[in-house]
Amino acid sequence: MPESSNGHGCGHNMLGSASLLAATAVKDWLATSGLDGRVRYYGCPAEEGGSGKGFMVRAGAFDDVDVAICWHPSAFTGVNRPFSLACVEIDFLFHGRASHAAGAPHLGRSALDAVELMNVGVNYMREHMASTARIHYALIDSGGIAPNVVQSKAVVRYLIRAQTLGEMWTLVERVKKIAEGAAMMTETKVASKQLSGDANLVGNAPLEEAMFANMMRLGPPRFDAADKAFAVEIQKTLRREDVVAAYGRFGLEVKEGEALSEDIYPLGSGVETSVGSTDVGTVSWVVPTVQCRVACYAIGTPGHSWQLVAQGLAGAAHKGLAYAAKVMAGTAIGVFQDADLLARAKAAHHAFRAENPFVNPIADDLAPPLDMAAH
Ligand SMILES: [Zn+2]
The missing domain is CATH 3.30.70.360 (Alpha-Beta Plaits)
Structure with a gap:
């Protein structure tokens, strides 16, 4: 809505825009580089609760895809441990x-x-x-x-x-x-x-390393004084334990006086508990998949809170999503430029799948829940 100045309780209002920015940049790069390749942008509906991507996987939307690249807004920036329930x-x-x-x-x-x-x-x-x-x-x-x-x-x-x-x-x-x-x-x-x-997320070490290398090359996201001042105001509405828990989820030490993170946390950070689920998980079983997290809001902001919604269109969110787009585009270009990277990503995926059979939790006869309020 044009008059709206709010976001989404998990920052999902930023998912599509950053991915579109990345896909457009890769398309432009492909046009000028002369390399043979295709980038495809997926508009994914009902990602929260509706398992949109699971239905897309069932329909074969990812069957001809070599690599899937995505991201999620966060309080911290990095390529975290590929883990979801x-x-x-x-x-x-x-x-x-x-x-x-x-x-x-x-x-x-x-x-x-x-x-x-x-x-x-x-x-x-x-x-x-x-x-x-x-x-x-x-x-x-x-x-x-x-x-x-x-x-x-x-x-x-x-x-x-x-x-x-x-x-x-x-x-x-x-x-x-x-x-x-x-x-x-x-x-x-x-x-x-x-x-x-x-499904739960399946990691892909070669792609994660490549995405992390792109992040390190770019350096961490930077925020201006107004972004930080707003994040400080948001933090005043949080409890100390919210902030401490936010660091704890990524295995990080609390940094006093830090409202917005301008660091890149180490590859593979994150603990294997206290995580949610994502329909990216289902995609990751059929295509080598990688995703990053990028700082877009104040540290300690609880998921699904008014504070997260309120920061959805703020300056930090915009800078974070532009940064995520650069990381995703850089990773995609790396795959186009490095046939060995693509081969290693596919080999890792095939090795995992050979040992782990997969049945899409979206069964053949399950109709998409077009009205989640209906029953
Ligand atoms: Zn989310």
Whole structure:
């Protein structure tokens, strides 16, 4: 919207613009260099929650691609450890029987009770799953707003994440058992419907080294006094523990008085916990894939917070995305110039795939969740 001055809770408003800038630069370079090659820009819809790229992979959109290059905004700049959790989003729909909650409670069977019992069951399961796995839920339909009605219908949406697809599907089966148990206890019926799903990220060491070398050649991103002053104001709204945790996620020491990072953190930084999921993961199983993270906002800004949204169109975000475009373009040009790099990237990918079979979590018959509010 032209009048909007905000961004997105994870900085995704910057993803496409930086990639378009990079793709355009590479296209211009290809035209002048005379080298034979093609750069393709992918507009990827529904990347958050909708697994847009997973559906594109299923449709074969990446079948003729040698290398995929992307980025993500961050508080820090670098090529971090390629790690994300496989995830799947599933709606559990409970059906019971409506009745007057006071006049005939014994005739009703509450779908909302079933949802509550399911959540309790899953919360008890947490102790008995890998500490790296994650399960979250949101109440999509509580059945209504009238407490004097026994709710005949209720829907809870589950997001189940684990380090591998295999581990994730095992957890899904356990969660489904709990849902069935909750239905049995409440004499309701339950059905489940998968909405989306992403594979975990597969790294590619040759491409990561090449991207990191481009970063080092460029030097770290630089921000001006106004960018830093704004970041300081944002940090005043954060807690100290937000800032400390931000450094901790990348295995870095806290730098006092630093609101915007102007460093490049070492190749492979980042801890293998406290990470989310990305639909880039699914792409990385079918194409050698590399991505960088670039400082675009104040250190300590929580994901999915108003502070991140508020910094989405700020000066630092703009400088960060332009920097990301240069790193991505430089990496792509490096692949065009260095046949050996491409060969090594492909060899690494093939070696991994030979040992790790892949099934896209977007099954052949899964329809894209065009309306995430529908159920
Ligand atoms: Zn994100």
